[in-house]
Amino acid sequence: MPLSTQSQIEDEQYVFMASLDNARNISNILKAIAFKDHAVFTATPNGLKVTVEDSKCLQANAFIQVEVFQEFTIKEDVVGFQVNLTVLLDCLNIFGGSTAPGVSTALRICYKGYGYPLTLFLEEGGVVTVCKINTEEPEETIDFEFCSSDVTNKIILQSENLKEAFSELDMTSEVLQFTMSPNQPYFRLSTFGNSGNAHYDYSKDSDMMELFKCTKTQTNRYKMSLLKPSTKALALSCKVSVRTNSRGFLSLQYLIRNDDGQICFVEFYCCPDEDVEED
Amino acid sequence: MKFRAKIVDVACLNHFSRVVTTISKLTKSCVLRLTPDNLFFVMSGKVANGGVSMWCELAQANFFDEYQMEGVSAEDNEICLELTPENLSRALRTLQNAKVLKVKLAKKHCPCLTIAAELPTLSSVGKVVTHTVPVDVIPRRLWHELKEPSMPDFDVSIYLPPLKTMKNVVDRMKNLSNFLVVKANLNGEMNLKIETDLVSVSTHFRDLGNPPWGDDASQDGGPSQSRDPDSMAEARVDIRRLQQFLMGQQINPTKAMCNIVHQKVVHLILLHEDMSLQYFIPAVA
Numbered sequence: 001m002p003l004s005t006q007s008q009i010e011d012e013q014y015v016f017m018a019s020l021d022n023a024r025n026i027s028n029i030l031k032a033i034a035f036k037d038h039a040v041f042t043a044t045p046n047g048l049k050v051t052v053e054d055s056k057c058l059q060a061n062a063f064i065q066v067e068v069f070q071e072f073t074i075k076e077d078v079v080g081f082q083v084n085l086t087v088l089l090d091c092l093n094i095f096g097g098s099t100a101p102g103v104s105t106a107l108r109i110c111y112k113g114y115g116y117p118l119t120l121f122l123e124e125g126g127v128v129t130v131c132k133i134n135t136e137e138p139e140e141t142i143d144f145e146f147c148s149s150d151v152t153n154k155i156i157l158q159s160e161n162l163k164e165a166f167s168e169l170d171m172t173s174e175v176l177q178f179t180m181s182p183n184q185p186y187f188r189l190s191t192f193g194n195s196g197n198a199h200y201d202y203s204k205d206s207d208m209m210e211l212f213k214c215t216k217t218q219t220n221r222y223k224m225s226l227l228k229p230s231t232k233a234l235a236l237s238c239k240v241s242v243r244t245n246s247r248g249f250l251s252l253q254y255l256i257r258n259d260d261g262q263i264c265f266v267e268f269y270c271c272p273d274e275d276v277e278e279d
Numbered sequence: 280m281k282f283r284a285k286i287v288d289v290a291c292l293n294h295f296s297r298v299v300t301t302i303s304k305l306t307k308s309c310v311l312r313l314t315p316d317n318l319f320f321v322m323s324g325k326v327a328n329g330g331v332s333m334w335c336e337l338a339q340a341n342f343f344d345e346y347q348m349e350g351v352s353a354e355d356n357e358i359c360l361e362l363t364p365e366n367l368s369r370a371l372r373t374l375q376n377a378k379v380l381k382v383k384l385a386k387k388h389c390p391c392l393t394i395a396a397e398l399p400t401l402s403s404v405g406k407v408v409t410h411t412v413p414v415d416v417i418p419r420r421l422w423h424e425l426k427e428p429s430m431p432d433f434d435v436s437i438y439l440p441p442l443k444t445m446k447n448v449v450d451r452m453k454n455l456s457n458f459l460v461v462k463a464n465l466n467g468e469m470n471l472k473i474e475t476d477l478v479s480v481s482t483h484f485r486d487l488g489n490p491p492w493g494d495d496a497s498q499d500g501g502p503s504q505s506r507d508p509d510s511m512a513e514a515r516v517d518i519r520r521l522q523q524f525l526m527g528q529q530i531n532p533t534k535a536m537c538n539i540v541h542q543k544v545v546h547l548i549l550l551h552e553d554m555s556l557q558y559f560i561p562a563v564a
Contacts, residue, residue: 087478090454094482096447127444129482 016043016079016111019071023107023122024099025258026064027092030085032236032256032266033060035229039085040138041118043111044078051141052085057271058226059142060233068262071108081111081135083118091131095124111135144269150245153180153218155187156211157202159237159254165189165200166231169224175273176224180244181217187242191224210239220248221273230254233266248272280416282313282358282384285345292380295342296371297529298335298554303364304527305333305558310417310425313348313358316340320364321425330561331520334428341553351419358384359417359425362392370394370410378405390414428559431546433538434512436492437463439547440484442535445471446525448482453518455480458563461521461545462513463537465489465506473518490536512541514562521545524558532556 020026026048033039033052040051047065066072095105108121117132169176173191180187187202187209204212230252234240237254244250253267286292302309302320312319318339324332339346350356374380377396385393395409417425439445448471452459456473463469467488472481524547532549539545542562549556 084477087455090451091478091480094448094451094480095444096450125444126486127440127482127484129448129480131478131480133478134476 013112014073014110015075015113017071017073017109018043018048018069019106019108020069021104021106022259023092023105024097025068025260025262026107027089027097028236028258029062029064029256029264029266030089030092032233032254033062033229034085034089034232035060037084037086038082038136038139039088040080040082040141042078042080043074045074047072050085053142054226054229056142057223058229059144059269060229061265061267063265063267065262065264068258068264079111079113080138081114081118082138083133083135087133088118088120091120091129091133092122094122094129094131095127144249144251146243146245146249146251146269150247151243152216152246153214154211154241154243155180155202155204155209155214156239156241158208158210159234159240161202161208162240163234166234168200170195170198171224171228173224175221176227177219177221178242178244178250179217179219180214180242182214183217186212186214211241218244218248220244220250222250222270223273226270227268230268233268237266280351280358280384281347281349282382283345283347284339284343284382286342286380286382287344287378289376291342291344292371292377293375295337296368296375298337298556299364299371300368301527301529301556302333302335303368305523306364308361308363309333311360311362311414312425313360314350315348315356318342319425319427323424324559324561329517329520332428332559334557335554336556337554355419355422357422359422360384360390360392360414361417362412362414366412367392367394370412374398374408374410384414385411387411390416428557431538431540431544431559433546434506434541435463435465436490436536436538437465437467437469438488438490439535439537440469440487442525442528442532446522449518449522449525452480452482453522457518458515459518459521460513460515461537461539462511463487463539464511465508468511469537470511490534512539514539514542514545514560515564516545516560516562520560524560528556530554530556 036052036054042049050062052060105122105124110119117134120131122129170191170193172193177190185201186204189200191198233254236256238257239255241253250270256264306322310321312321318337320335322333324330350358374396377398379397381395383393385391392412392414393409398406398408400406452473455478456475460472467486469484469487470481530549530551532551534550536548545560547558
């Protein structure tokens with residue numbers, strides 16, 4: 001329907017409505033988890049969580065806190081829907097997603113509830129775009145049961161250092177092996193590719209290590225193809241927390257600062273590829 | 280049949296090169312029509328190119344310092360050559376800093392345009408580089424296909440929004456759909472819209488202004504005065520054709536316009552001081 005008929009009465013029909021001065025603040029975060037088309041959106045009074053999964057082995061969650069939005073209204077405790085993320089990203093970048101200073105796309109997201117499309121109003125330089133993205137029945141997301149009490153090893157480091165290692169990773173290796181230990185090699189990434197094995201070691205005392213809390217030596221392998229999508233989030237992030245639990249599940253949490261200096265989180269959970277004999 | 284021309288001015292050379300590059304992005308093959316006063320790049324709306332047609336007109340005096348031609352006969356003082364604009368564009372691009380550029384119609388193994396350029400060197404001896412672009416001479420009996428398309432009897436004529444903005448929007452829409460509906464009215468409003476099973480997206484441009492065709496006696500077929508200014512004329516087009524037009528253009532036009540014949544055709548016009556480019560995209564059902 002045309003913009004002119006949008007009235008306050010209309011506004012009241014929305015179960016969820018949020019607005020943002022700069023659409024890039026959410027499109028950047030969503031791009032970091034856009035490795036599959038289907039994304040489950042969960043809006044709560046705390047903000048928006050977007051979940052993408054692959055092969056029941058990998059789950060990515062983007063958390064966009066309520067502070068990131070200029071307006072955030074929710075009429076129920078939880079509002080959930082599923083949309084095609086690739087389509088959503090094309091809509092959010094309809095004006096090209098310019099990074100030029102002083103140019104930004106204002107965004108308003110509206111959702112009337114079950115069965116209705118997700119409506120986006122975007123405006124840049126006086127030009128308005130209205131997008132209606134059909135919503136789907138939200139699929140059940142996996143509960144990785146990754147609770148903090150069960151964390152065996154945890155480190156926090158500045159992303160810069162992990163970026164370097166990831167950019168040099170041997171992609172011919174099927175797996176990426178994480179070794180975390182209270183003793184040497186402390187934190188080690190290993191690949192087993194066509195041209196041989198490679199190890200990247202991080203000392204626990206270096207400046208880039210912000211936290212080192214490893215209680216037990218753990219060596220786990222994760223499919224490279226599953227970890228590859230997380231490099232997008234890594235590229236945007238300033239800090240990363242690497243955790244493993246007693247079952248060898250991996251959690252990577254990326255702290256991302258947006259254009260306006262606000263903080264968002266993107267987290268990845270990944271199943272171990274196989275059990276490796278501990279030595 | 281004779282043709283030879285010379286460009287000395289580097290700005291003219293760059294401008295000519297940009298025009299040819301623009302043409303090369305729009306079509307693989309087109310006809311270069313030469314008359315004593317003008318050069319035309321023409322593509323007629325054949326099924327093979329999706330019914331799209333193009334008409335680009337350049338005043339020779341604004342590009343060339345010397346321009347001599349002799350057509351097939353005194354009455355039909357024209358030459359029509361079919362060529363691949365990309366070949367011409369590539370030649371011109373590599374000769375961008377030429378001191379002098381000479382274009383000549385020649386017959387080697389086959390008819391061709393030779394583009395000879397004198398390039399600056401560090402020594403006093405100049406370096407001459409010659410490119411050869413093969414052409415097909417179009418016989419007189421086929422010229423009727425190369426007439427200037429008549430101004431369609433459009434329902435709405437409107438100035439286009441900034442082409443860069445339009446390109447961004449159309450690029451994204453192309454990711455989502457194969458077809459796009461262009462709508463405009465006489466109130467300076469234009470909408471671009473796509474609709475698929477997954478999503479509908481419509482972008483609304485306002486305050487674009489409508490060109491004053493009606494007052495100009497040389498233009499017939501302007502929109503009727505009685506048309507309701509808010510009523511939209513629309514045409515559904517193959518989004519690739521529109522994208523191609525927006526992507527390739529390097530002309531930096533002083534005016535960009537769009538005429539819509541309701542459910543028939545979208546007619547795009549780019550005007551620059553010494554050239555004009557018209558592009559016709561037929562509507563699809």
